[in-house]
Amino acid sequence: MEVQEFGKQNSRKIMLLPGNMMSWRQFEAVIPLLEKQYHVIAVSTNGYDDTGKTTFTTAEAMAEKLEQYINVLLYTLDAADEKES
Numbered sequence: 001m002e003v004q005e006f007g008k009q010n011s012r013k014i015m016l017l018p019g020n021m022m023s024w025r026q027f028e029a030v031i032p033l034l035e036k037q038y039h040v041i042a043v044s045t046n047g048y049d050d051t052g053k054t055t056f057t058t059a060e061a062m063a064e065k066l067e068q069y070i071n072v073l074l075y076t077l078d079a080a081d082e083k084e085s
Contacts, residue, residue, distance in 0.1 A: 001065050002049030004042045007035030013077075014038040017066070021056060023048045041073075 016027045024042035034040045047056030
């Protein structure tokens with residue numbers, strides 16, 4: 001899974017999830033519009049990212065990997081919020 005981020009200076013976040021067997025690049029036209037107001041997180045499906053190092057196995061495996069990423073992201077955001085308080 002490849003993750004690209006844009007507009008990191010913005011506090012509001014939006015995650016762009018492609019359908020199976022797709023790259024984050026399908027969102028290239030809208031990312032410039034969204035990154036003006038959002039921290040954009042765009043995801044590529046395994047086997048369809050630009051790394052050439054991953055292989056698509058199943059939609060279920062991809063969903064589990066995405067769930068893990070989101071959990072880490074939410075934990076990181078919570079920790080940052082607590083640090084600011």
